[in-house]
Amino acid sequence: MSRRSFLAACLAAALCAASGAPAAAQSAQQQQVPAAAAFVERLAQRAIEGLTARDIDLDERTKRFRELLTESFDVPKIGRFALGTAWRTAAPPDREAYLKAFEDFIVATYATRFADYGGETIRVVSSRRLDEGEAAVGSVFERARGEPVRVDWRLAPEGQSWKIIDVIIEGVSMAITQRDDFSATVQRNGGRVGPLIDQLREKARPTTAQRS
Amino acid sequence: MSLSPSSFRTVAFAFGLFAFLALPAKAEMPAQTAQTQASDISDPFEYVNRGVFEFNRFLDEIALKPLAAWYGLLPDRAREGTHNFVGNLKTPWTAVNDLAQGEPSRFGNTFARFFINTFLGFFGAFDPAAQMGFPAHEEDAGQTFATWGVGEGPYIMLPVFGPSNLRDTVGFAVDSFLDPVNYIARHNDAQWVGPTRSAVGGVDARHRNWQQIEDLQRQSTDFYATIRRVYTERRRAAIANRAGGDAIPVPRMTDAEDAPVSAPRAEIPR
Numbered sequence: 001m002s003r004r005s006f007l008a009a010c011l012a013a014a015l016c017a018a019s020g021a022p023a024a025a026q027s028a029q030q031q032q033v034p035a036a037a038a039f040v041e042r043l044a045q046r047a048i049e050g051l052t053a054r055d056i057d058l059d060e061r062t063k064r065f066r067e068l069l070t071e072s073f074d075v076p077k078i079g080r081f082a083l084g085t086a087w088r089t090a091a092p093p094d095r096e097a098y099l100k101a102f103e104d105f106i107v108a109t110y111a112t113r114f115a116d117y118g119g120e121t122i123r124v125v126s127s128r129r130l131d132e133g134e135a136a137v138g139s140v141f142e143r144a145r146g147e148p149v150r151v152d153w154r155l156a157p158e159g160q161s162w163k164i165i166d167v168i169i170e171g172v173s174m175a176i177t178q179r180d181d182f183s184a185t186v187q188r189n190g191g192r193v194g195p196l197i198d199q200l201r202e203k204a205r206p207t208t209a210q211r212s
Numbered sequence: 213m214s215l216s217p218s219s220f221r222t223v224a225f226a227f228g229l230f231a232f233l234a235l236p237a238k239a240e241m242p243a244q245t246a247q248t249q250a251s252d253i254s255d256p257f258e259y260v261n262r263g264v265f266e267f268n269r270f271l272d273e274i275a276l277k278p279l280a281a282w283y284g285l286l287p288d289r290a291r292e293g294t295h296n297f298v299g300n301l302k303t304p305w306t307a308v309n310d311l312a313q314g315e316p317s318r319f320g321n322t323f324a325r326f327f328i329n330t331f332l333g334f335f336g337a338f339d340p341a342a343q344m345g346f347p348a349h350e351e352d353a354g355q356t357f358a359t360w361g362v363g364e365g366p367y368i369m370l371p372v373f374g375p376s377n378l379r380d381t382v383g384f385a386v387d388s389f390l391d392p393v394n395y396i397a398r399h400n401d402a403q404w405v406g407p408t409r410s411a412v413g414g415v416d417a418r419h420r421n422w423q424q425i426e427d428l429q430r431q432s433t434d435f436y437a438t439i440r441r442v443y444t445e446r447r448r449a450a451i452a453n454r455a456g457g458d459a460i461p462v463p464r465m466t467d468a469e470d471a472p473v474s475a476p477r478a479e480i481p482r
Binding site: 185 | 253420427430431432433434436437438440441442445446448449452
């Protein structure tokens with residue numbers, strides 16, 4: 001067996017040598033943004049410390065999540081983006097109602113996910129500068145089981161610190177996905193924002209299963 | 213499956229083409245459902261696609277989900293083994309596509325994986341190659357076409373097989389016919405091989421992605437639109453062989469800002 005595996009390794013090594021360097025031949029080093037990377041690292045740490053405790057109830061977890069969310073994410077900006085062109089034509093009271101419903105929806109959707117935390121960690125692997133002072137931070141979400149998941153964070157400068165404006169999971173931007181989703185709902189309702197707000201509110205209502 | 217296995221994919225493919233060719237349906241679309249277009253995904257057959265999507269969701273409820281749930285009752289090792297085995301059967305075709313894409317180092321990696329896992333990993337049930345520094349990846353004809361410069365074409369929801377686009381649908385047909393494992397099986401009167409591995413792979417994938425699908429559904433107000441975006445972006449990422457943040461989609465997020473309605477900016481989505 002060991003003889004065979006040795007042969008296999010040799011074969012494999014020869015193949016790789018023949019076909020050029022297999023390892024990542026790093027292209028030109030991009031400009032790092034250590035401050036943004038540190039921001040994401042700190043956020044991940046705070047989320048794990050504060051949100052994953054098993055002895056807190058749903059209300060407490062939700063409260064802590066909302067604090068962390070509004071502090072670290074530019075929720076209104078993400079919300080405006082997610083509504084797409086409908087934002088422009090929406091009446092001011094609708095905008096306000098929508099942003100409120102959007103935040104509640106985000107909180108309800110994600111807060112509960114921290115309840116069944118299984119030792120996952122987030123490792124920041126890269127950062128780079130984007131246009132308009134923004135930064136992208138690359139990280140790997142490592143799970144106890146299953147493949148690691150690539151998560152990229154997009155941050156905009158906010159005073160002396162940052163605010164996250166998008167999360168890109170395995171190449172899929174949450175902001176763009178949400179915009180497609182919300183736009184479809186608005187358009188299916190003849191351009192009215194009301195039904196979308198109703199749906200977001202409905203989804204934000206915790207189910208009895210989550211309560212207990 | 214009541215369909216004769218060899219014709220299973222072909223029939224489904226024909227259905228997909230039918231959906232694609234059912235162009236006139238667009239004209240009869242009620243105004244309300246006509247336009248939920250994402251800005252950079254072409255979906256002219258949305259009306260038909262949505263119907264197929266509902267059909268697929270029904271199939272998922274009555275067949276795929278129950279099967280995946282039963283599959284989940286197997287011991288972890290059995291599922292790992294199944295996953296690895298089905299994955300290993302894909303590597304010869306992946307290797308062909310690596311070559312066709314002009315990726316010699318990826319070809320070397322795939323080639324090594326196939327031999328290591330087939331001979332040392334009990335016909336692919338184990339994945340010793342990954343520990344030896346040969347990570348898994350998959351390439352298919354749709355991705356190869358993309359590297360040759362073929363565009364996505366219109367989005368297509370295939371019956372049974374789910375989200376696709378014109379390029380990937382053609383690629384899928386090519387995959388089914390030219391895949392070396394299927395090809396050899398067909399020429400040895402083992403017609404059942406292709407459909408069986410597709411079915412097992414489908415159940416395995418449904419089980420592995422169970423939670424992600426639940427989450428996506430829970431966080432969407434229009435599941436069709438969400439799946440359309442997620443499928444498209446996952447494919448784009450796979451085509452770019454994106455290891456990470458170098459090519460993440462970075463939309464300008466200024467487009468929904470409180471700019472006055474009379475002075476829209478250039479990058480406003482449709």
